[in-house]
Amino acid sequence: MTDTYTQFVNSGFGRSLAKQLGLPxxxxxxxxxxxxxxxxxxxxxxxxxxxxxxxxxxxxxxxxxxxxxxxxxxxxxxxxxxxxxxxxxxxxxxxxxxxxxxxxxxxxxxxxxxxxxxxxxxxxxxxxxxxxxxxxxxxxxxxxxxxxxxxxxxxxxxxxxxxxxxxxxxxxxxxxxxxxxxxLDENTPGVNLSADEPLAGKVAVVTGAARGIGAAIVEVLARDGATVVGVDVPAAQDALAKVVNRARGTSLALDVTAPDAGERILQHCHKRHGGFDIVVHNAGITRDKLFVNMSAEKWDQVMAVNLESILQLNEVFLGDEGLGTDGRVICLSSQSGFAGNRGQTNYSATKAGVIGLVDTTADIAADRGITVNAVAPGLIETEMTGRMPFATREVARRLSSLQQGGDPVDVAEAIAWLAQPASGAITGQTLRVCGQNFIGA
Ligand SMILES: NC(=O)c1ccc[n+]([C@@H]2O[C@H](COP(=O)([O-])OP(=O)(O)OC[C@H]3O[C@@H](n4cnc5c(N)ncnc54)[C@H](O)[C@@H]3O)[C@@H](O)[C@H]2O)c1
Structure with a gap:
């Protein structure tokens, strides 16, 4: 989504007009x-x-x-x-x-x-x-x-x-x-192999990788040296293949809510890459409706994709065949998980659930040196937020200290940092990537 206001106020005329009128x-x-x-x-x-x-x-x-x-x-x-x-x-x-x-x-x-x-x-x-x-x-x-x-x-x-x-x-x-x-906790973190490619030698699984934030995560993890396995629903297979081919990774068309999703990801990673080190649970959906009008279908779908699938996949990924020492699990929460949002009781419940999940799973995984964290994006310019009504999106953009929405790459950079060997002293935390949005800050 292009932020035309930001473009305007960074032109000569726009800058002086914004100054005169005291606009962001x-x-x-x-x-x-x-x-x-x-x-x-x-x-x-x-x-x-x-x-x-x-x-x-x-x-x-x-x-x-x-x-x-x-x-x-x-x-x-x-x-x-x-x-x-x-x-x-x-x-x-x-x-x-x-x-x-x-x-x-x-x-x-x-x-x-x-x-x-x-x-x-x-x-x-x-x-x-x-x-x-x-x-x-x-x-x-x-x-x-x-x-x-x-x-x-x-x-x-x-x-x-x-x-x-x-x-x-x-x-x-x-x-x-x-x-x-x-x-930061007292655990001594690992060492990044190179400053330019801190994830060199690592294999990363990214769900919901075909577009938006997921596609940016694939790109940034690959730029930082990781081999990426992109996962998305079969309907998004073509888009997924394009994203993953650009990153020289491999793809797996799969619904993360399928009962055998964990096993299939495990098999793919072992067969094609000899295992995996990083998991990014990015797949997510919204099905907005006021609570009083919320259908069982909308409620259940959001629960299944945004929360239950992560719990189910983590059971497999934290098992014997899963992530090894120094593994990294990174989940997508949301500002809605902190602040709530009208029309999003189902979505906000799942994103707050992720914060709790990360907190507890971090303790379970700590013995094996695996860290478990989340990032909580604020308004990020993607197809998901492109569907918001114009005025709501415009207000959400300006009501932050940086006075704009973020780009998918901003979320991807925070995830790539948490995935680094040098980030081993950070676990059980949710880092907000929101430009200090005033809602729920
Ligand atoms: N865009 C934002 O402003 C924003 C803000 C806060 C949190 N988030 C979170 O970030 C994540 C990515 O958001 P986005 O804006 O890029 O969304 P998006 O809708 O653009 O992309 C989501 C991707 O997930 C895939 N997906 C959906 N259900 C799936 C399933 N069952 N199995 C496999 N893949 C599935 C979709 O096909 C799609 O490619 C989500 O978890 C979302 O809740 C986004």
């Missing part, structure tokens, strides 16, 4: 390009926490200037992991406000804290929890495609995990992730 002024987002820079411009590192030297090293490894006397900044990282009393938080204002004032287009703010759930004293917990409110508000104050996100590190130093998360939030991979946090 979304800018084209900076997205990841293979081999491209991590950030545009210098990144300041502020704070005295234990991660400062590692963060500076990460930036130097990317050839990024870390001086604090630049005119414009591409980003700022606050290491507040050592903050233990509310008074410590003032450090960010005293040392960071002037730099935030000088952020350029599509800049990044990343705050590193300590996971409050791992602290005991009320003052310590309150201080670290405060960072979440700070980041959410700061993200709403930023303009021109800039984002602010929070990384909660474990009390025990987990250097590779912190490095991977800070890198993601500084990069163009997180273009549509704004005002969010991730929690």
């Amino acid at each position: 002024a979304p800018v084209p987002l900076r997205r990841h390009t293979k081999g491209g820079p991590l950030c545009d411009g210098p990144v300041a590192v502020i704070g005295e926490g234990e991660h400062v030297s590692d963060i500076v090293q990460l930036l130097l490894d990317h050839g990024i200037d870390t001086s604090t006397d630049a005119e414009t900044y591409g980003g700022v990282v606050f290491d507040m992991s050592d903050a233990r009393s509310p008074r410590d938080l003032a450090h960010m204002r005293e040392n960071g406000a002037d730099i935030v004032k000088r952020l350029g287009r599509n800049a990044r703010i990343v705050v590193v804290g300590t996971d409050p759930d791992l602290l005991d004293a009320p003052a310590e917990v309150a201080t670290q929890r405060a960072l979440d409110g700070f980041v959410r508000s700061l993200a709403k104050e930023l303009r021109s495609g800039a984002t602010a996100n929070l990384v909660y590190a474990p009390v025990e130093h987990n250097r590779p995990a912190v490095r991977s998360a800070v890198e993601f939030f500084l990069s163009g991979r997180s273009a549509f992730v704004d005002g969010q946090h991730v929690r």
Whole structure:
């Protein structure tokens, strides 16, 4: 779906008109390009926490200037992991406000804290929890495609995990992730084989791969080095073949609700690829109706595709023949799963169910080093959202900090990051990819 308003306000006339009338002024987002820079411009590192030297090293490894006397900044990282009393938080204002004032287009703010759930004293917990409110508000104050996100590190130093998360939030991979946090656990993550192809050697199964977000996931996972198995319903076989051929993967025409779906995916992966490492449960449908008018058919179909199929497939994929050590399971939730949506009792129930499923399945899979996470997209420009009434879609686009809908690639980038070996310290979480949509934020 083309966002003609964003195109208009980025033309000369449109820009000045939007300024005069005080209209939203979304800018084209900076997205990841293979081999491209991590950030545009210098990144300041502020704070005295234990991660400062590692963060500076990460930036130097990317050839990024870390001086604090630049005119414009591409980003700022606050290491507040050592903050233990509310008074410590003032450090960010005293040392960071002037730099935030000088952020350029599509800049990044990343705050590193300590996971409050791992602290005991009320003052310590309150201080670290405060960072979440700070980041959410700061993200709403930023303009021109800039984002602010929070990384909660474990009390025990987990250097590779912190490095991977800070890198993601500084990069163009997180273009549509704004005002969010991730929690890192103490498990030492694996190592990405290459910076350009972090998924090299991995085999990934993607359901609902024929179009929309699923097709973007196939493309991004393949770009990052994975061999992809695309799954979609037989009716979408031609479209699926095109997507998968472009990615040099293999396809499997299959309804994920079929009782033998798990076994058939398993057989395909073992026969064609010798196994699999990553599963993305992307297939999903909407059958909207007000609850009072909801037919049994609409209710049951949505439950079967969006929730029951994932439970059923995971039984097989987490069994002996399924995912090996360092496996990755990534599900698609939705903003509707957090906020609810009129006419979507069935859909929102399934997408909230996914959040619970991920939380519990992560515990079950932890012994084998398998992580289980979800991403929850906000408004993403696909055929599914192309069917929304014009005015509803327009309001949904502008009611976010980034003042626009996301592209399928934005969801795919978050999934590809969670699939990396270096993301092994993230499990049981749902990461929102919504541009900090104000609904349910
Ligand atoms: N587009 C958005 O704004 C948005 C927002 C939040 C969540 N999501 C979620 O992201 C996922 C992808 O959404 P999309 O917008 O790309 O949807 P889409 O309708 O464009 O594509 C969904 C794909 O899933 C396939 N599919 C449906 N039922 C299937 C089944 N039983 N077996 C196998 N494949 C099946 C379809 O054929 C289609 O190719 C869904 O889970 C959706 O709920 C999308």
